[in-house]
Amino acid sequence: MDIDVPAQLIADQLRRGRVTLFLGPGMNAIGRSAGDTGEHLFLPLGSEVANLLAKEMPDHEDDLFRSFERPDLSRMSRSFEIYFGREALYDFLNGVFSRRTRENPFYTYLADIQAPFLVVSTNYDDQLERALTAAGRPHHVIFTVAHADDEGENLRWKRPAAAQDPLVRLRLS
Template sequence: MAERPDSAHFHMIAKRLLVGAVVPFLGAGVNLCGRPATASWERGRYLPSGGELANYLASDVGVSYPYSDISNLLRVSQYVDVSLGNGPLYEALHEVFDADYSPTPVHQLLAGLPSLVRRRAAGQRCFYPLIITTNYDDALEKAFLAAGEEFDLLTYIAGGAHAGKFRHTRPNGDSELILGPNAYPEFKCDERPTIAKIHGAVARVDGEEDSFVITENHYIEYLSHTDIAKLIPVNILTRMRKSHFLFLGYSLKDWNLRVILHRLWGAEGAGYNSWAIQSQPERIEEKAWAKRGVELMDMRLEEYAALLDARLQSSFEETLP
């Protein structure tokens, strides 16, 4: 049975985060963090869950989804794509995510990390966080901007002439297609944080640049033909392989995550212990995470974010090594 994180866990995670040794990995559940239990998705206020997004696509974009698994986002989006085409699907997704959603407590926690990293470093060299997300919205970026923090943005391109590559967007808005990731030195984790959106993202300024890995076919192509380890800039990939992972808002029922982890870690798994936070997980979840060398811990994300933030703040009342 998964245990609740204790004070020793938060002490360890805080120390490792502050030296850049933990990579937060955000799933769709992060977007529900802090949302009232009685509330549902509301454009511009509350981000949708995967099931809510599937229900919207199944009923509000011009098709009537005929099957019972109406909350299955992969199946529903695939049906819309086949019935109407990729264009209408992307237009519907743009309508959902091209809105000003407030950052969640997890987003705010992560946006507060850079200032704590600088404070701990006290003028010495430091390593800012690398954050990986499979979410399409820009709430995390908004949290960083609200905190006055610059960041590099790495976004997967799902379609068009450059499908299968990543784009680097700098803090000043300039962007560059990454053609040679093995010789791309622009990501410097000792200068500022990096946000990696490995399933694409909404393009708020120009909808023509939207990128969504969402349908069954998208995932099959992404996972069977895309060796993500060969597309990510080498210094980012090295950082990923030499860090702990902290999975927030994710379930290993998501088969695409299992394949991604296999691509990143290989059959032997990771060489660094990692953790996943879920509320009241099923026993099968614990077994699935354990097979990947990940310890599953039982806690709601709201509580976890609050306790970790408190631990990070109190770290400066002690002498950190």
């Protein structure tokens, strides 16, 4: 089924600050050619991260891993954590997602919009934040951390760079 997306209408409403964008997995693939892994140019997709995790496992050639047609990121993350520990998993993922890559053209487009807008993203990277910063756009980021120092305080608010105390802990009640 083909769906005609009213792209111009959405873009116009976004420029007026009347649209909330929900960005899901794969946003970091914008600008990639089909089949291009381009590790030095692009962040990996979830399935590619799952493959990277699987390759680090001592028994990644085992029948269990070969039986997965498409490795599942949550399953591979959990297996990695069991083998090596949570801190090793965080270090590995930080290494994957913190490297600098080619600018995402969609994020650059968003950064050029002058009206305030809200974006909700399921992605783990900071490409959109970097695009907004490069364009001189102040922005707030609310995110969760996988583990918290205090029970229930895993929500964080990063205010614009010009604000004092850029990282604030939030508690939902």
